[in-house]
Amino acid sequence: MPDESRPDHPRAPRADARRNRDRILEVAAQVVAEQGTPASLRDIARRAGIGLGTLYRHFPNRDALLEALLRRRFTRLAERADALAATTPPERALTDWLYEFTLGAGAYQGLPATLMATLHDPRSPLHATCLTMRQAAGRLLATAQESGTVRPDVTPVDLFALTNALGWIADQAPTLAERQEHLFRLVIDGLRPPSP
Structure with missing residues (x-):
């Protein structure tokens, strides 16, 4: 019974x-x-x-606490990627999204390194939340590549690594924070296909 x-x-x-x-x-x-x-x-x-x-x-554990702190931000970034894809030309959509992500990655000291550590750790509570956000960025990347404005050999992981590297630089060398905009433009220029 x-x-x-x-x-x-x-x-x-x-x-x-x-x-x-x-x-x-x-x-x-x-x-x-x-x-x-x-x-x-x-x-x-x-x-x-x-x-x-x-x-x-x-x-x-720490990752579970960070996931709860960051979930809203990452969900908003994933939604933002979809909104940009629907309303903005592909290269501009990708650039705008990457800029917003890069600014957010600097929200907490150590965050870029923490996000990179979860990349291949499916056991981390942060992994699934980050994966959803990375997949949204991957869709923007694929659309930009299809339009011919981004080189075809760039992967979503490349994008994630490059943008996190910008946040990491600001963490490690605060004196370079004023150069972050310039460094971001260099990354964006590097995503474009080489001139024929």
């Missing part, structure tokens, strides 16, 4: 659990903005006023 006291579906989180999760994300956004993606999880828990065990119940 089935146990009537056990629901078929898991219960929604309790109100205090939801509040804890929201508080962790709020504090994590501040701490990661200050310290970068290697920020101390212990520091996040302390500043959120919770125990480290509570943090780990909500986010079993």
